[in-house]
Amino acid sequence: MTSKISYFNIMRQSARQRIWYGACMALVLFIALPVAAMLHFSGDAAELAKRGVSDAGYILDNMKTDFRAFVGGGYPLTSIAVGAGALLAAWSGLSYLHSSRNLDLMHSLPVKREKIFMAQTGASLLLFAVPYAANLLLVSILGALLGIYEPDMAGISLAAFFVHLIFFLAVYFFGSAAMLLTGKLLAGILGSLVLLGYLPGAALLLWQLPSIFYSTYSRASRSAEMAVSAAVYSSPVCSLGDFCVRAGKMGKPGAYWRFFSDKGWELLAFGAAAGLVMGALSWYLARIRPSEGAGHSLVFRRTEGAFKLALLPVLGIAGGQFFLSLGELNGGARDAWFWFGIVFSLIICSALIEIIYHFDRNRLLDHKLCTGIAILLTVGIGAWFQMDLGGFDNFLPAASRVKAMAVSYYNWYGSVMTEDGEMDVQTYLEKYGMMEAFDPIYRLAQEGVDAVRGGAPEDTQMTGITVIYQMENGQIKQREYEIPTAALRETEALLYEQEAYRNVMFPILTRDPDAVRVMDVHDPAVSVDLMQMSSEESAELVRTYQEELSTMSYEQLLEPASAILRFCDPDGSWIGNGLPVSRYFERTLAVLKERGYVPDASLNNIKISSITVNCRPTDKDGTESEAESSDSAVYTLPDDIEAVRKNLVWDENNWLLGLSDTFEQDILVDVEGINAQGESVYISCRYPRGKIPEPVKEFCGLD
């Protein structure tokens, strides 16, 4: 009678008791996999038909790409089923811990408590895995019937299956730890959500605070990236979500495995590690958990204070941010709303936590010490950011402590892209833009800090810049400043003389010509596709363009471009915005001419059908005025068109801030017409400063 009870026997008994859970998961996964696949692909086909796509090969490829991503775990509903299924398994499988009657049965059995817990875990996994595998098989059959199933998809779906099982276990162990720590089902459910969401929530809250209160904080900074990473890696639910989002974009053949070896395994490893920690904790808790804990919100009474201490600051800060945003919506004093939110949330949440703990109004003020510490901590965090006690906005290190600096401004942001295709300003500037002769940038930073300390001068147009400091001790600091535009323009010419600045301004200068393709070239009237060029021809053109661009003077650059060249990666992904082809780029123009293209930046080759003039009065900070909306006038009569097109210049060279002096900033002109090939063209143009034709002056009310 005292021989050992088999683990699998206990597992079988547990599975038998919760067969309803298996049935429930079978239904959910049937909806999330085969049904969702059918809906998805029928929707896809309808969408393609709507777009007039009739190329069967294209449609099939498109469907295969989607299907590969689908079976690879890239469909949100499957991930939701994994996460929700794991939590439901933990809540249902361990609900016996919250019933003293049930515990009398379970804990009097001749089996170790931790063995019962592990058997419940095994049963939960089994009850999830079997319906998942069956539905995955159904999806594969569906794919084969649709003719979009390829051999590599079996491996991908199997990998996704095991990835999902690992995430299932990770989330399950978070739920089980919460169930073991608590003695009531509601507390267990809340606890699971707290354990899963606490760290990501705290990380995101802390990320929000500087962006709310620091005017020089950059959301694109490394710290923001770290906060997002912390959120993703600190909870298996977030890791699973991120895995799903990324896998969803990896439908091309081979892309899934590249993603897996690059980022996917990282997400999986972190999810598994977090699950392992929680699994070990759960195992230990199952061993030591007292049976009399059933019916109490928290089984280990000493943890009550600790949980309250951990929760209150996060809830207080969250409440502060919530009320701050409410205040902002209503135009109220945001700081006052922030502090009101903190105080209000602390009071309400403290009482709520005690109610959850004791359900006794006489004990609403329990855990005074922990509550006091939590209040001090919350107020401290709030004050640190709201009053900028750390001097974040006043940061300006002595020049002797700085090794190099980099600067960029908003005009560039559309083109700031690393070789990996990431739009990360800091990484890009750190890699290409650090300048050791940083005096002009340092002066800009000084002006930025002055503007923060004393406020922006009145009637001054301001421009946002990003400055990166590389300190002598190796630290990297990033700040965003509002600088008077005039000051920035003066500095730009000085900066342009430095190669490092030109490199960061024009990403193409640092690219390997053999790893870049010329996409196309265009002027107002014509766009020529250059993708047909051979790799060698393309590399040669890139090399020639790089040489001429790198030696172009600032004054030459200020002139309107003759044409715009666009570049892309070999796989067709574009690299930044189009770049100017100056009339001084003789060798580049010669290569283009060899290919039959001669740029013409004038509008002479276009039969203009209409010109739309937009008068857009701007505020001093460069944004469109809210007080006066822009007015538009459309000119369609030949005489009117002739009068209005006078002095118009094609403007697609967005790079230089100095160009803003060259053109009228408040008048935008859209030209519509037909080129020599009979194709419709739409062009953005501007008037050079002081050269506005009379009819436009009259319309815009200018003297």
Added chain:
Amino acid sequence: MIELRGISKKFDDVIALTDVSGTIREGSVFGLVGTNGAGKSTCLRMISGVLKPDAGEVLVDEKNVYEDAEIRGNLFFISDDPYYFPNATPREMMRYYAAYYNGYDRERFSELMGKFGLQETRKIRTFSKGMKKQLSVILGICANTKYLICDETFDGLDPVMRQAVKSIFAVEMMNRDFTPVIASHNLRELEDLCDHVGLLHRGGMLLSKDVEELKSGLHRIQCAVKQEEKEQLLAALQVVKMEQRGSLLMLTVRGEERQIQAVIQQVHPVFAEIIPLTLEEIFVSETEVAGYDVKDLLF
């Protein structure tokens, strides 16, 4: 043998048991009595390994029952409100227990279910309270464990069923090594069943004795004696309690029946007889001797 060694248990601020010690011998029927809240259920939960004592230990066949899971295979715990899985049938519950108790007797289960008129395939949720109690006893008996721990199991059973259960216990004790431990707040229920009784009160074991020992050591005498001989009689007997109604003297005395009779004959009573005491009366006397107000304890 089950041995309680100075076990104590506290739930928050409530002391459930304080330094309780005692022994439950094999082959006897142990009755644990006490008022509601005396700590009976807590004591049985600790004996079953459900609760861990704050202090002391419970040894079942010399092994700590809380720490050693395997030794729990020697006992089966029937709680005061047994738990059955939602929507389960008796047969499913039997299968569940059979997975954990290697010596589970499935045939005996079917036999007993038939004798008690319970259907194996009917949903337990449709059973009456009494039927659920019967089922719990059957499930426990068929586990074939050495010890059967019953918490208030006989409450809710009608007299016929109670008698039937008692006879099953008797058969089991005769056929195998079987020791039932029965807790009840009603001493009358245990009187004809238990060999040994323990009285719990306010978390402490007030008394723990063999029933025979209790019964043979305490007697009630009704007699009528002359006044001058009354003093002689009281001096010769070990009187626990005395009441007088007119000339009728009612004494509760300690000692062997034969010796007591001899002492009574020496004073030439007008009338004398020894009346057997019920277990309840014995407890009343014993606990009053211990200085407790018995009416608060049992009634």
